[in-house]
Amino acid sequence: MDRDSVEPDVSTIPGDAAKQWVSHHHRFAAPSTYVYGFVWDHSEPAVGPFCTDIDGNVLMDFTAHVGSMPLGYNNPKILDPLAEFDLVDPLKIAGQDFYVTAGGLDPDVPGPTGLMERLVDATSHYGMDTVFLSNTGAEAVENALKIAYDHTRGKYAITCEGAFHGRTLGTLSLNRSKEVYRRHFPEISSVETTPFCTDRNCTAATCECGFFFEDTSWLREMLAEGTGWVNDEEVAALVVEPVQGEGGYRFPSESFAAEVGALCREHDLTLVVDEVQSGVGRTGEMWASDHYAFTPDVIAGAKALRVGATVARAEVFPEETSRLSSTWGAGDILGAAQGALTLDAIEEYDLLDNATERGQEMKERLRDADLQSVVDVRGKGLMLAVEFETKEHREDAIAAALARGLLTVGCGEKTVRLLPPLDVTEREVELGVDLFAESVEAVA
Ligand SMILES: Cc1ncc(COP(=O)(O)O)c(C=O)c1O
Incomplete structure (x- = not known):
């Protein structure tokens, strides 16, 4: 062909x-x-x-x-390097910190460690330096939530109308798109919802989705000291898809993104962005968040990476071993290699520019x-x-x-x-x- x-x-x-x-x-x-x-x-x-x-x-x-x-x-950018990879068993390895390489200290084909190294590089503009790998998008978000709860000791999570974050019992508690995802399932408690202001060339003054009203926003009122219904010190995470995927490819208005960014700074919120669908070059930037005026504290990625990845600054992760783990906590060697080679190809072949053009x-x-x-x-x-x-x-x-x-x-x-x-x-x-x-x- x-x-x-x-x-x-x-x-x-x-x-x-x-x-x-x-x-x-x-x-x-x-x-x-x-x-x-x-x-x-x-x-x-x-x-x-x-x-x-x-x-x-x-x-x-x-x-x-x-x-x-x-x-x-x-x-060929993926297949050619993989052709040098001799199939081995097992390809899935037992845990994030089961150390493996494909060729000594300078492996020919990158594995899970190589993927983590590249992810740290791709998130360095957010000061991120630490990665937990998993198998799926839902696990990436689930672990993002876990580290946010652990880091902040907060009990609230804030999600957006129209959101989709996965199908595990934790992530489905954040889902606000089709009811089929959540119907009859038990949910984690204390999840608050904010409208998601979709871009229809609207501004804060013309917004009709209910996020902005008068001279304030839903989220601002939710967190307002004294009059709000959520104490900012008890918020573990604000979870946002920079572009809502399953919810209908809804792109946020610039003013929504700016308000989220401002409120995260004012209230010191931990911002978890779900880049499972929008990340890894899809929008013409490495992360869809790069288009917007907010700064993520935790990125959850998967799909294009072939494994799940939760990325953040080291201090957001628990130090204690066994707080995070999974038998296949590094995804698998081949998947991680494909993810790493994808990141290499994006850089080497200017695929962000190609995606934009x-x-x-x-x-x-x-x-x-x-x-x-x-x-x-x-x-x-x-x-x-x-x-x-x-x-x-x-x-x-x-x-x-x-x-x-x-x-x-x-x-x-x-x-x-x-x-x-x-x-x-x-x-x-x-x-x-x-x-x-x-x-x-x-x-x-
Ligand atoms: C934004 C977003 N988050 C999370 C998920 C869940 O990923 P997975 O199906 O790999 O568990 C998806 C899947 O479509 C998604 O689009």
Whole structure:
């Protein structure tokens, strides 16, 4: 498959083999979230955003596996160094501080220690120097919460309307997007909620979401000494997704971000940012937080890193051993290597600039297409969203795109996410946007 010339080529999707495989899979699998008839055949050709399904259809994948495949399929920047890696057993290692290297003091392929070193480098502008690795995004957030509770001895956590932080019992207590995530489950107590002021070119004066009112904000009133309902000394963490993911690719207004930053300074709050979906170059900066006027104390990352990571200043972490741990607390050697190589590739190949430039092109093309039933096109870098008038319009557009060989994924109520790989080319942007526009118009 030649990345410079390949195009989606679909006969029927899902084809017969895909239907059979999906039904075979569901004889064993608990119902989850991924509900396409798309079955990737990883023994068949795949490169960049292109892959082949079980029926031989060639598809263009603009989901990047919800951001967890940041460099596309079979990227040589990941695969070539890994080719030097001799498979060993075990690949998952027993605990964060089980020390391992792949080649003495100067290993050819970075492992968990190499990933931590790179993460410290990538967060040094926030003064962070310490990492706890885990397996998933939920674990990264869960451990961020744990260290914040431990560090501050506070009992309150503050979350945002529309938030999604994972599916463990701890993280789901912070979720404020779809009720399906939380219904009937017990929750950790003392979680307060603040509105999340989504950017509609609004300012503090024009805000309609309820975060700003008169000359103050919900959060400011919550924490106001004497009149507020939460004592700032009892706040363990304010937890924010710099861009809300599952909640609908909601980007905060600049004034919201500035108010969060100001209140964190005024009240000495521990700000935990959930960069599980938005981090590692997706928005054209290493962290989506880098776009905004707040300074995180703890970053939770995962997806593009292939393992979970909780990053903070050393003093925010407990000193006592066994306060944090997990059998697979370093994720796994291969996952950590992929995460580390991804960070190397982002730097070496200027992928932040590529994400910014290609993302801008995509936004402009989508806006210029002036598509029927589309109410908004937004995004930073390659974290892009198209919002429709209704959920039905969104579902129809996703199905029509799939039929043409373009994979997309929904979020929120009526929004489609478009997540090309960070090294997407101009040709691929044009191809993907044309396919998407054609699909939307066909069903509008
Ligand atoms: C912002 C955010 N936080 C946390 C999570 C949970 O990550 P995981 O599914 O790896 O547990 C997700 C997953 O979609 C997410 O988007």
